[in-house]
Amino acid sequence: MSNRINHKNSRVDLNRPLTFTFDGQTYQGFAGDTLASALLANGVKVVARSFKYGRPRGIIGSGAEEPNALVQIDVGARTTPDLKATQVELYDGLVAGRTSGWPSLAFDLKSVGGKFSRFMPAGFYYKTFKWPTKLWPFYEDIIRRAAGYGKSPVEADTETYDHQHHHVDLLVVGGGATGLLAALLAGRSGLKVLLVDDQSELGGYLLSMPNVLIGGVSASTWSANIINELQSLSNVTILSRTTAFALHDMNMIQAVELLQDHLPHAARKNAQRRERLHRIRASKVVLATGAFERPLVFGNNDLPGIMTASALTTYLNRYGVACGKNAVIMTSNDLAYQGAVDLAVAGIAVTVVDTREQINPEWAAKTNQLGIKVYVGYGISEAVGSNAVQGVQLVKLGSLKNVVTAKGPYVPCDVLASSGGLSPTVHLFCHDGGRPQWDESRLAFVVSANGRAKDGIFCVGAITGVFALQEGLVNTHNTLAELLTSLGKTINNSGLVLETDEISVTPARRIFHVPDGKDGHGAKAFVDFQNDVAVTDIQLAVRENYRSIEHIKRYTALGFGTDQGKLSNVNGFAIAAEALGKTIPEVGTTTYRPAYTPVSFGALAGAHVGDTFEPRRYTAMQTTHEQYGAEFEPVGQWMRPWYFPKPGEDIHAAVNRECLATRNSVGMLDASTLGKIDIRGKDVREFLNRIYANAWSQLAVGKCRYGLMLDEAGMVMDDGVTACISDTHFLMTTTSGGAARVMTWLEKWHQTEWPELEVYMTSVTDHWTTAALVGPKSREVLAKLCTDIDLSKDAFKFMDWRDGTVAGVPARVFRISFSGELAYEVNVDASYGDYIWNELMKAGKEFDITPYGTETMHVLRAEKGFIIVGQDTDGSVTPFDLDMAWAVGMKKPYSFLGKRSLARSDTSRTDRKQLVGLLPEDPNVVLKEGAQLINSSDITPPVAMLGHVTSSYHSAFLGRSIAMGFVIDGIKRRDEEGNNIVYAWAEGKAVKVKIVSYVFVDAEGARHNA
Known part of the structure; x- marks a missing residue:
């Protein structure tokens, strides 16, 4: 069935057909x-x-406000979930699919449970899936x-x-009538202007x-003239298909362009x-973000074929789609009447309620x-139908609210639209702390x-509660005149005509919803x-005593997801206010947070992926x-x-194998990644005294010192x-x-x-490559390649x-050890890295x-009781x-960082x-790093936590497992026989462990001093 009409003002090119699925x-x-207009044109309603009841849902809106038509676009690597069909531009070959409904849209298994919706009210998840607790993983999987x-x-x-980064004098968000006028007036003044719009x-x-x-010309001609200028x-820079989704401090706005x-x-x-x-960093920001039409609330108001009045009008006038032949429009204001007139002129039967x-x-x-x-x-009172709306039941209303x-009578229809007034799009305004105010005359937060x-x-415009077009244009002109004057600019009105032929707008007078209790066990009103x-x-x-609208939101999920309150919030606030016996401003609004609409991870990451996000060195x-x-x-x-x-x-x-080879003969580690900072200046010793916890004044040239x-x-x-390289160089x-x-x-x-300290620091980590030659045979290996250093013990x-x-390369050789073995760290210019490694490997072949790698390094250092900052701290x-x-x-007579805190x-x-x-009683058991240490194998709560395991390995050299960890008063306990068991x-599982010294190999230091 085709609902396409050859509308003279349609923006759709009927000479360019496109095929999609x-x-x-x-x-x-x-x-x-859009995908939405094309589906409606083809008669697709469901x-x-x-989400919860598996009820059939159709398209409600025509833009970012659409809550139902979330679709999966494309396949394979290009697939994108949860795009709104109303914002997906149609192209030839587009592949789209549903994101809900199993096994199909025609029959969703959840709809069976939906028949028992009276047993699934707000909060039923919290009340139902609490026990038995061991089944929670099963529940979670099913819920997800x-x-x-x-x-x-x-x-x-x-x-x-x-x-891309921008620095502009003025950012205008929104390319509607008021946004175009604001950008034009600012652009004429010479300001650097950026205009963004999501369409x-x-x-x-x-x-x-x-x-x-x-001004006597059509709205499309008026806007085209401004766009051309x-x-x-x-x-002036214009970015279309660009959604401003976040406004941060100091007027930094983020926008994503498709x-x-x-x-x-x-x-x-x-x-x-x-x-x-x-x-975008903008000195000034003009928000011309408009407003969303909010639907009215009545029984079965979610049936396919029910939408907002503005969406019904948009599909007719912009896309040439008649969403039905017999329309009912329910309204509480004047805004829907122009749409009703347009539908009637197009030959569609229309009834207004x-x-x-x-x-x-x-x-x-x-x-x-x-x-x-x-x-x-x-x-x-309620819409009638199963998989699509077929009619409505009217009720006569009294002068009192709802x-x-x-x-009233029953009215048949195949499309139903409603208009409960406009809700200004205040999301961006609120992102960094702004708050809207309730305007009773407009029934809106403005x-x-x-x-x-x-x-x-x-x-400017509808965000301020000015919903009439002419009034909005005048409001924009006056605001821009004031803004430009504050910047020392004059406004240029040349050729501007702002008068319209629109009929005056009477605002909504009541926020209507189905009377209390009507939807209790019958027709649900969403x-x-x-x-x-x-x-x-x-x-x-x-009734369950939630009083804050923020708590009501979280208990019911009102305004969650991509909706972000665009369609639902004001109706929800009004219903909550009525139930609480308060006014809407007393209830207030929920908090709007970025992003205004979903943003892809790809856009957020940009080029910062792979090596450009976390470069591999x-x-x-x-x-x-x-x-x-x-x-x-x-x-x-x-x-x-x-x-x-x-x-x-x-x-x-x-x-x-690597551990035993290193302990018994010789091993080699690439230690080039150690940070290296070259520090020079006449005050370098004083600087180190303040930075490190230990003393540096007397360290002789040619000596090294470990520091915390x-x-x-x-x-x-x-x-x-x-x-210490020299007295002024470390x-x-x-x-x-x-x-x-x-x-x-x-x-x-x-x-x-x-x-005041004369000190100069340079990072030289990448300048040096370091080969750590480790083990009792390391001196003999190095002696083959190094003849100009006396390597003898003394x-x-x-x-x-x-x-x-x-090996013929200038080198700094350090006799330091992170293994407890005789060891030398050979530092050469980084360009000789491969060469020096291969030469040392050749020299050590006979041994x-x-x-060895980092895992063996960890085992060797743990055997010696050396800490690793970040693992053992x-x-x-x-x-x-x-x-x-x-x-x-x-x-020492001078202070150092942290000294005062140690007292x-x-x-x-x-x-x-x-x-x-820590030594497990069973030498074959390797403790889990992070395991909690307790006094008893009885783990009946409450259990006092004494500490935890920080490092744990199997030591091939010792033939057993070893570990390091922290225990309350541990140093004292390790020396008290009978009190050293945890x-x-x-x-x-609880594993019996003995507290011992953290030095497992060569406590006397004979090996590294050899």
Whole structure:
């Protein structure tokens, strides 16, 4: 069935047919259609099933307000869920599908449950799915499946996206009549202007009202003239298909532009972005965002074929679609009458039901002239039909609000529209703290023209409650004149005519809804169509003592989802106010938050995906590691070798082999990722004294020292070894993941607190590549390649460094160890990374030198009791908790960061959680990291938590499992026989554990001092 009419003012090109599919059926539309208009033109009424009850749902709106027609577009990597059919531009070959209804739209299994809707009121989820608790995962799965909507793509997105930044004098949001006029007046003044509008063409609701004249010309001609002039101004930029979805502090607005979604796939350019996110900084903002028509609330008001009056008019005038042959329009204001007239002129039978006691005489004369029957003082109690509306039952209304005095006639129809007045689109205005005010004369939450002039935000048109076109244009002119004057600009009125021939608008006089109790167990009256929130749900929430509209919203789901209150909020507020015995302004509004409409993750991410979002950094030895078969893991931004498996080895076998080889002979680790900061200046020692907890004044040239870096609270934030290159030159190393944070920390304190210190810092992490040669044979390996450094025990001691040459390359060699073994860190220019690794591997071949990765590094350091900041610390650990008082110079005559905090009563108490070693009673059990430590295997609540496991491994060298963790008063407990037993609880099991020293291998240090 085709509902297409050859409307002379239609924006659809009937000479350009397009083929598309919906839910597996093939249809024809035309260029200029939306998916919604094309479906309606083809007689498709049911497009969705409702969220909770599985009721059939049709298209209600014509734009961003549409709550029902959420569709899945495209297939494969391009598929996009939950787009509104009213905003999807039709193109040839478009593939669309439903997002709700199982197994089909014709029959939804949820509709069976919907017949028992009296048992599923607001909050029934919370009351029903509480027990037995063990079944919650089952309940959750069923609820999620039943909820819909849409499916995210599982394939990688093949499209690209980007961001663009703007700095403008004036941003105008909205391309309707008032937005166009505001942009023109500002553009004529010479201001740098940006105009954004979410539709494919500018004009807003003017595109739906072609019969209105402005200055003696049609609305479309008037707007076309302004658009042409705007396009001729070099200081004006127009972005169509661009939705401003968020307004932030200091007039930063975010908008997303759809660049290619309206094109057939064959016409899309791979080199062009699919969407673009615009970040706009504007000195002044004009919001010309208009208003949405809100529906009236009556029984079965969700039947397919029921829509807003403005949508019915839009489909007729803009898209040339007659949504039915016999229309009923229910209204409480004058706004619907022009649509009724347009429908009648197009040959559609029209009946108007007006809830008011009297109507505008001018509209009465027009409707009478066209033979339109008008029921004055009537309302609709319920719509009649199953899968589509077939008629309405009228009731006679009294003078009091929503009081029925008598039953009225039954009126057959195949399309039903309603108009409950306009709700200004105040969402953006409210995003950063603005609040609308209730206007009783307009029955709407509105903002003033100078809404937030102090912030540079001005409002024009319907958002201010000015719903008449001529009044809106005059209001816009006056607001822009005031705005431009404040900027020292003059307004240019040349050629502007703002008079219209529209009939005066009488605002809505009542917010009508079906009388209380009518929809209790019969015809449901819906307020929020997307979330199946009925009148009785709001009334129930009030009876259950919810008093705040924010709480009522959350209990009922009113205004959730993509609706965001566009259609539902004011009706919901009115019903809540009535139930609470309050006025609507006393109830107030809910909070509007970004995004105004859904925004794709692709647009938000832009080009910041993959390596551009989280760049992967590789050391200079990457090629060699790959040749040796390394498996990698991310450490911060670095990709580091995790382990080097041989054929047939899993991670456990490989790590055991690497650990034993390193302890017994020699292993090699790529340590290039350690942060390296070059610090110079005459005050460098003083600077280090303040930054580190220990002393640096006496460190000799050629020596290294381990240091703990504390934050202001006295908690460990980083650690590392710093070498004295000269009296005015030190090289600091940091943790791999902490390099950038530490560099920022140093600069922050130097620049803001100690600018008098002559210190210069340079990050040199990428300048050096570091090979750590570790194990009892490491000296013999290095001696093969280094002849200009005396490597003997007494000449080159532990924590010394030397300049020399390794394999012919200038090098700094440090004798430091993170394993407890004899070890040397060979630092050379990064360009020699692969070369130095390969040369060391050749030199160590006779000792079966073994490359090892981060997992083995962790095991070796844990065997020695060395901490890793961020794993064995969490921002709440002091040096004393780590049993590292030796690294804190509390008696040195100068202060250091965190020193004062270490003296606080809480940080100085002795019964804090302290670092200990842990040995499971069963040596084959490796404790779960994060396991809670408790005093007993009895886990009957409440259970006192004594601490937790931070590091846990199997040690091949020791032939058993080991762990480190924190226990309250742990240092004392490890020395008290009988009091040194705790239990590690995780995943429902308690494992008996003995508290011991955290140094498991070579407590005397003989190995690293060898």
